[in-house]
Amino acid sequence: MRLPLPRSLRSQITASVAVLVVVVVALAGLIIVDRIDHRDRTDADRQLAVRANKAQGDAYKLLSEGDGAGGNGGDDYGGLLAGSQSLVRLISGGRIIDSRGDQPGVDIPVPTADGLSTVQVGGQSWRSLVEPVDTTGDGTDDAHIQVLQDLDPIEQRLADNTRIVAGVAALATLVAGGGVWLITRVILQPLQRLRTGAQRIRPADTSRLLPQVTRPQEVADLSASLNSMLGQLQTSMRATRRFTADAGHELRTPLTTLGMNLETLQRNPQLPTAQRQEALDAMAVEHRRITALLEGLQILARGDAHALPPRAAVDLPALLDEAVRHARNRHPGTAYALHLAAAEPAPPVEGWPAGLRLAVDNLLDNAALHGRRPHGQVHVSLSWDAGCAHVTVSDNGPGIPAEQREAVKARFARGPQPHSHGSGLGLALVQQQAELHGGALAFSDAPGGGLMATLSVQSGRTEP
Known part of the structure; x- marks a missing residue:
């Protein structure tokens, strides 16, 4: 019992x-x-x-x-x-x-x-x-x-x-009980502060944390752990809200276009073949745009919430070589040149292979889409210094004015003269992967004209 x-x-x-x-x-x-x-x-x-x-x-x-x-x-x-x-x-x-x-x-x-x-x-x-x-x-x-x-x-x-x-035992019990009752009131005050702080947190509040406690050490560790957990939950919640808002905003136009084309086909079953094919082609374009948009938003949301797979060793030279070969197939009118700095062995990079590959693919696609047309040239290089690996992609296109280079890193931002109907998430994805790998994305003028994008990531193991 x-x-x-x-x-x-x-x-x-x-x-x-x-x-x-x-x-x-x-x-x-x-x-x-x-x-x-x-x-x-x-x-x-x-x-x-x-x-x-x-x-x-x-x-x-x-x-x-x-x-x-x-x-x-x-x-x-x-x-x-x-x-x-x-x-x-x-x-x-x-x-x-x-x-x-x-x-x-x-x-x-x-x-x-x-x-x-x-x-x-x-x-x-x-x-x-x-x-x-x-x-x-x-x-x-x-x-x-x-x-x-x-x-x-x-x-x-x-x-x-x-x-x-x-009698002594009874008196000692009363004195000890009273003393402990008073002492625990002081000792448990940090826990009471945490409890009060937790009661004030509301689902709509994505910034409030528990009070910082320094003593005793056990309560301080608990406070730090709970605040870390709350920070992750709030980050995940903000990512979810941002994903919902972005998806709702950006999907409205392509879905409306799809709806209009579908309504046109339904109301005009005898529509000429050429016009019908034009409507179907437009619907296919919008479908690809929606798919790319959802995939990009999903990747961004996972990165914002740090819902990422376990880290692994990344062979950057091999990754770049494979990415350039696939880019040549996607953009046959663009000449890609790859240059790897002599480094034996190559410094290790621990991160997310899929995320780094996505970032490199976006840089290669942007260089082809926004470079010179036709006969564009894209130069890709890899170098190391001071514990960082630098992936540089330069084109021979019109480039981006210096005052607009930071703005194009934002989500759904496009260059001053876009040549495609992309989702506007490519450079945002590159910027996010750079930050997750302890690096950054920088733009500068290419030596032969055009834009040079440099993706820097830390060598070795880094925490986001």
């Missing part, structure tokens, strides 16, 4: 400490009381032995006087009168010859064996020591001396000490 525990942590700590204190104090007190009682009983046995030794010298005189000698209770035989709360008896032939000391109100039975024992008579405890009397040669070999000590004082002392221990 489980004992019911208080609901609050403060009450649980106080109850636990109180139980611990009462157990420790009571146990320590009982051990002390037991040792004191043991000492008292040992002292009583020692005193019995001393009195029995003194009474041995008087026993022979009593036996020679006969029954009842010295029965007037006088102190004629010195050591035989043992003092207060004790009794000395001379026994011979199963009969009491004489007794001295404090006489009990009830008869104490004649002992049947020698040695130490405890006698219970009329609710009173006596400690008894029986020894044979040395009367060799007089025909009284069965004479014994019995010394008794009243144990009531020892029993009373044991009871008093036990009550003291109980």
Whole structure:
């Protein structure tokens, strides 16, 4: 059966400490009381032995006087009168010859064996020591001396000490419980601050965090962990909201165009073949635009929320070589030239291979689409310095004015003279991948005219 525990942590700590204190104090007190009682009983046995030794010298005189000698209770035989709360008896032939000391109100039975024992008579405890009397040669070999000590004082002392221990344990429990109750109020204040801060956070609030706590260390670590979790949740929420808003805004136009073309085809089943094909081609273009837009937004949303696959080692030279080969197939009218800096071995880069490939593909496509037409030329190079890898893509097109280069990194931004109906997310995706890999995207003038884009990523393992 489980004992019911208080609901609050403060009450649980106080109850636990109180139980611990009462157990420790009571146990320590009982051990002390037991040792004191043991000492008292040992002292009583020692005193019995001393009195029995003194009474041995008087026993022979009593036996020679006969029954009842010295029965007037006088102190004629010195050591035989043992003092207060004790009794000395001379026994011979199963009969009491004489007794001295404090006489009990009830008869104490004649002992049947020698040695130490405890006698219970009329609710009173006596400690008894029986020894044979040395009367060799007089025909009284069965004479014994019995010394008794009243144990009531020892029993009373044991009871008093036990009550003291109980009182001290109860008082210590109350004092410890009260002290812990007050102390835990101070100690648990940081947790109370976290609780209050958590109650103030609302689903619509994407910027509020829990209060910063510095002490105690455990609560500080909890605060940091919870704030980190809240930051990730808020980042994910902002990414989701941005994805929803961007998708709703950008999909409206292509979906409207698709709807109009579908309505045109439905209302005009006898539409000439050329016009029908034109409408279908327009719908295919819008479909590709919607697909590219959704894919781009999905990738951006995953990057914003850091919902990324595990990192892996990326072979940049191999990645660039493959990307350039595929770009030549996509843009046969553009001449691609790849130059890799001599570095053996190439510094390792840990990141997301798919993300880096996407960034490189977008740079290669942009260079072909916005470069010179026809006979465009794109130069691709890879170099390393100061722990960074630099992928440079330059074209021979009209370029982008310096004052507009930062603006084209924004989502849904297009150059001043776009040559395609792209989603406007290509450079935004490149910029995001650069940041996720600890680098940046920079634009400058190409040596032979046109635009040069440089994607820099850190070598080695980097955290976003």
